[in-house]
Amino acid sequence: MASPAPFTLCRIFRGERAYYYALFRDPETGKRTNKKSVEILKKHLGIYDTSPIKRRDEAIRICYKALDAGIIFSKQTEQTLVGYLREFYTWETSEYAKRRNLLDPGSISPDYLATRLNLLENHVFPLLHTDLFLSKVTLAELERLQLELVQEGAISNTTINMAITTILVALREAQRKGYIASTVVLRMKNLAAQHVERGILSEKELSAFMHYAKTKSEKRIYLACLLALLTGMRAGELRGLCLEAIGDGMITISQAYADRAGLKAPKGKRTRLVPCPTFLCEELRALAMENPFAHTHALVFWSKKNGSFVSSHYFSERFRQELIRSGVFSHETLNERNITFHSLRHMANTLLRGTVDEHVLRMTIGHSSEQLSNLYTHLSQRGLESVQLAQQNMILPLLNL
Numbered sequence: 045m046a047s048p049a050p051f052t053l054c055r056i057f058r059g060e061r062a063y064y065y066a067l068f069r070d071p072e073t074g075k076r077t078n079k080k081s082v083e084i085l086k087k088h089l090g091i092y093d094t095s096p097i098k099r100r101d102e103a104i105r106i107c108y109k110a111l112d113a114g115i116i117f118s119k120q121t122e123q124t125l126v127g128y129l130r131e132f133y134t135w136e137t138s139e140y141a142k143r144r145n146l147l148d149p150g151s152i153s154p155d156y157l158a159t160r161l162n163l164l165e166n167h168v169f170p171l172l173h174t175d176l177f178l179s180k181v182t183l184a185e186l187e188r189l190q191l192e193l194v195q196e197g198a199i200s201n202t203t204i205n206m207a208i209t210t211i212l213v214a215l216r217e218a219q220r221k222g223y224i225a226s227t228v229v230l231r232m233k234n235l236a237a238q239h240v241e242r243g244i245l246s247e248k249e250l251s252a253f254m255h256y257a258k259t260k261s262e263k264r265i266y267l268a269c270l271l272a273l274l275t276g277m278r279a280g281e282l283r284g285l286c287l288e289a290i291g292d293g294m295i296t297i298s299q300a301y302a303d304r305a306g307l308k309a310p311k312g313k314r315t316r317l318v319p320c321p322t323f324l325c326e327e328l329r330a331l332a333m334e335n336p337f338a339h340t341h342a343l344v345f346w347s348k349k350n351g352s353f354v355s356s357h358y359f360s361e362r363f364r365q366e367l368i369r370s371g372v373f374s375h376e377t378l379n380e381r382n383i384t385f386h387s388l389r390h391m392a393n394t395l396l397r398g399t400v401d402e403h404v405l406r407m408t409i410g411h412s413s414e415q416l417s418n419l420y421t422h423l424s425q426r427g428l429e430s431v432q433l434a435q436q437n438m439i440l441p442l443l444n445l
Contacts, residue, residue: 048069063082083097127178129164163206251443256371257366261366269388272385274435279356310410317408329344408431
């Protein structure tokens with residue numbers, strides 16, 4: 045009788061990508077393990093090729109290599125620092141994220157973990173000793189890492205601070221569980237970092253660019269810029285905007301889209317109403333109806349490739365391209381002034397401030413604290429009308445609309 049296969053492969057779809065997972069059979073007990081990401085096994089084998097695993101035969105080869113290397117049923121009692129951090133910040137294996145989300149649902153997202161893991165993979169892991177065990181981590185080792193990151197000069201002090209904090213969060217959890225001695229000091233002083241203010245356009249620059257975008261750019265990028273400028277909507281909220289959210293002169297922002305988390309609650313985890321000129325609401329509805337692909341969600345800003353969600357970089361890249369094509373800015377000026385798609389949100393905040401009650405503005409833009417949100421859960425009709433009036437008087441005239 046043939047012996048059972050040492051593992052079973054399965055595919056899990058997230059967004060437009062399929063990921064391979066394997067369930068290994070313990071040769072001693074015959075029981076299957078929890079599913080393991082083949083992408084992560086690939087990294088454990090020391091293969092740092094970032095291209096995704098698309099073929100089944102490639103996934104099978106990696107699984108067999110992992111078995112041969114003793115990664116699956118290893119009897120190691122010690123875990124390396126790199127292995128621990130990688131597991132800690134991988135969504136599928138992070139016990140920390142599961143516990144946090146159990147206590148406070150939605151407090152940690154897959155995208156949050158992925159951002160931290162990418163930072164570690166790209167800048168921290170290459171500087172760490174691969175044989176450094178978690179239990180042997182010292183403050184001196186962390187200070188050495190901090191110094192090397194500064195000397196390398198590849199990332200800013202702000203990003204270095206984020207990297208060190210990312211490590212310390214994981215190490216404090218390890219210390220809580222007893223993996224690291226309680227006598228090890230896990231506190232470090234942040235590097236001095238100068239905050240770079242988000243740049244905004246002058247009224248003259250804004251007027252020139254929006255005239256160009258209206259007459260020369262693709263309609264969808266013009267509408268996205270106009271919507272962000274009038275309402276302060278974030279890129280993730282634009283990605284998740286559906287036809288049903290657009291009313292008559294009003295948009296309901298109840299969700300945003302992120303690559304790993306998919307559709308989720310917007311930042312602040314609260315639904316908000318945002319006034320939007322009737323003509324723009326009509327154009328947004330028309331854009332959603334132009335989608336030639338059948339899709340579960342009637343997206344306003346749909347991908348030309350398959351009618352699904354646009355990429356995470358779509359708005360930022362297209363905005364930058366159009367700014368340069370318009371002749372209003374050069375590459376150098378954009379970088380010097382730190383102007384990005386998010387600058388439109390800051391423009392909305394700047395242009396509406398002073399003509400709208402501060403509390404109403406913060407609730408509309410979505411900048412409110414939880415305490416403020418509790419006080420102003422439902423904006424009054426008068427408050428919404430004040431935002432509409434400010435849009436008409438302070439923004440639309442700049443655009444000749």
